[in-house]
Amino acid sequence: MESTVTVEPVAVRIENLSKSYGEQEVLRGVSLEVKPGQIFVLMGPSGSGKSVLLRQVIGLEAPDQGEVLIGDHKAHIPSTHDVFRTALVFQAGALFNSMTVYDNLALYPREHRLYSESEIRDKVTSVMKALSIETAGRKIPAELSGGMKKRVAVARAIIMEPQLILYDEPTSELDPILSATTSELIATISRETGATSLVVTHDRDLALSIADQVALLMNGRMVFTGTPGELSRSEDSRVREFMNPSIDPHNPRFRKQENDA
Amino acid sequence: MKAVLDLLEWIGSGVQMTFRTIRYFPHLPRQWRRLVDQCLFMGYATVPLVAILSFFIGAVLALQMGYSIIDFGAKQYIGSIVGLSMVRELSPVMTAVMVTGRVGSAVTAELASMKVYQEVDALRTMNIPPERFLVLPRLAAIIVVMPVLIMVSVVAGWIGGQVVSQVVPWIDITAQTYYNALKSFTDLDDVTDGVIKAELFGIGILLISSHIGLRTKGGPREIGAAVTRAVVVCIIFILIFDYFITNVLI
Numbered sequence: 257m258e259s260t261v262t263v264e265p266v267a268v269r270i271e272n273l274s275k276s277y278g279e280q281e282v283l284r285g286v287s288l289e290v291k292p293g294q295i296f297v298l299m300g301p302s303g304s305g306k307s308v309l310l311r312q313v314i315g316l317e318a319p320d321q322g323e324v325l326i327g328d329h330k331a332h333i334p335s336t337h338d339v340f341r342t343a344l345v346f347q348a349g350a351l352f353n354s355m356t357v358y359d360n361l362a363l364y365p366r367e368h369r370l371y372s373e374s375e376i377r378d379k380v381t382s383v384m385k386a387l388s389i390e391t392a393g394r395k396i397p398a399e400l401s402g403g404m405k406k407r408v409a410v411a412r413a414i415i416m417e418p419q420l421i422l423y424d425e426p427t428s429e430l431d432p433i434l435s436a437t438t439s440e441l442i443a444t445i446s447r448e449t450g451a452t453s454l455v456v457t458h459d460r461d462l463a464l465s466i467a468d469q470v471a472l473l474m475n476g477r478m479v480f481t482g483t484p485g486e487l488s489r490s491e492d493s494r495v496r497e498f499m500n501p502s503i504d505p506h507n508p509r510f511r512k513q514e515n516d517a
Numbered sequence: 518m519k520a521v522l523d524l525l526e527w528i529g530s531g532v533q534m535t536f537r538t539i540r541y542f543p544h545l546p547r548q549w550r551r552l553v554d555q556c557l558f559m560g561y562a563t564v565p566l567v568a569i570l571s572f573f574i575g576a577v578l579a580l581q582m583g584y585s586i587i588d589f590g591a592k593q594y595i596g597s598i599v600g601l602s603m604v605r606e607l608s609p610v611m612t613a614v615m616v617t618g619r620v621g622s623a624v625t626a627e628l629a630s631m632k633v634y635q636e637v638d639a640l641r642t643m644n645i646p647p648e649r650f651l652v653l654p655r656l657a658a659i660i661v662v663m664p665v666l667i668m669v670s671v672v673a674g675w676i677g678g679q680v681v682s683q684v685v686p687w688i689d690i691t692a693q694t695y696y697n698a699l700k701s702f703t704d705l706d707d708v709t710d711g712v713i714k715a716e717l718f719g720i721g722i723l724l725i726s727s728h729i730g731l732r733t734k735g736g737p738r739e740i741g742a743a744v745t746r747a748v749v750v751c752i753i754f755i756l757i758f759d760y761f762i763t764n765v766l767i
């Protein structure tokens with residue numbers, strides 16, 4: 257992707273973060289550290305609080321307890337996001353439905369007056385080409401397929417030239433081939449822009465193939481942090497259960513399916 | 518107690534939204550395309566409706582007044598009664614009610630849907646304040662459109678009254694008599710008061726419906742509920758605020 261701009265990556269440090277909604281404790285003392293330029297993959301079952309954690313990092317919500325730092329600035333203070341450019345790729349895309357794909361992508365540089373309109377056109381066009389969404393420019397998000405929407409969401413984040421990109425379940429709802437392409441895309445973006453990436457997913461293949469560091473969040477607590485190799489070798493029963501969900505081989509339902517196949 | 522606190526919290530965050538929006542007014546030139554779009558939308562949505570309804574309000578007023586005052590031999594004053602009632606009271610209030618129905622509800626629906634589908638969050642992560650990007654152009658548009666709407670309403674109402682006064686056989690006054698009475702009792706102050714009233718209603722409606730839209734929580738079902746709430750709150754606001762503003766302007 258010759259279209260991308262190299263950026264100065266930034267570190268993320270989360271210390272003892274807790275967050276509750278009413279009675280429900282979602283995050284209970286989570287700590288993690290993402291080094292500048294790393295791809296950090298945070299895994300965990302649905303409902304374990306991964307999206308909530310990302311909302312804290314991007315500064316949409318403030319922690320109840322603990323700290324979330326980008327560089328050495330608190331993430332929930334708006335000015336932090338003036339100091340460091342941060343982008344979040346939402347799980348459902350969160351594309352602006354009343355605008356064309358092109359306008360979605362051009363919005364950030366336009367609103368912040370970063371470039372002239374013709375420079376913006378060049379940038380948007382080359383990012384669209386790099387992500388193979390060049391046919392979508394004039395469509396509105398509702399007219400796109402799920403895979404296309406995800407890529408537009410990624411494109412909208414890259415256009416911001418972020419020093420830190422957060423991805424929320426970038427491969428959910430994608431078929432296996434698109435998932436693999438998306439994993440590759442995340443790795444490519446990280447390599448070519450140098451940005452720090454924090455990826456939230458429950459997709460094990462994605463984690464093992466591109467992560468520098470992996471962590472496993474369960475019930476609002478961190479149960480593992482380490483390299484993908486360490487994750488595969490881990491003896492922790494919770495990690496093993498998550499990585500290889502046990503299916504009872506004697507369960508007649510599975511035997512029947514095997515026989516059918 | 519909880520309800521009172523909730524209400525205070527709601528008002529507080531509304532005031533905060535208002536001040537943020539006002540602070541972004543210097544950014545208005547950068548939002549001018551969105552401003553023009555909003556003006557056109559608000560104009561298209563409301564002008565025909567306001568014109569037709571106001572025409573009939575003026576007509577009904579002439580009919581009622583004609584019936585009540587004809588025994589006093591005062592029918593040549595119909596023009597002044599219709600003229601004043603429209604410009605000072607009925608046009609601002611009825612226009613505001615129609616703006617609530619057509620513009621306020623649309624604003625709430627749009628912002629609530631953006632909120633529910635995380636578009637508002639996306640804006641915030643892009644360092645684009647929703648007050649600047651979403652509320653400001655709409656607020657500026659209503660400020661531009663409201664005086665136009667009120668003038669349309671007043672003129673349509675005056676014409677409605679005149680047509681009725683002329684064609685209804687038992688009233689039967691000429692257009693000249695009607696407009697002479699209207700002119701001698703209605704002056705520029707009445708018109709400015711009417712415009713001020715309408716302007717304040719418009720601003721209130723827009724802020725209320727934006728605030729309710731942006732505070733929508735939960736799933737898509739909440740969008741409909743938010744619209745209903747916005748319409749009810751706006752109409753209550755119009756009628757209560759009307760009393761106080763009338764006191765001040767009179």
Ligand SMILES: Nc1ncnc2c1ncn2[C@@H]1O[C@H](COP(=O)(O)OP(=O)(O)O)[C@@H](O)[C@H]1O
Nearest residue numbers: 277280282300301302303304305306307308309
């Ligand atoms: N704004 C909120 N209000 C109340 N509960 C919430 C809110 N956001 C998330 N939760 C709850 O927090 C838990 C974790 O959610 P989430 O972070 O979305 O999970 P996931 O790991 O699948 O992304 C869920 O039980 C969810 O219901």
Ligand SMILES: [Mg+2]
Nearest residue numbers: 306307347425
């Ligand atoms: Mg999630």
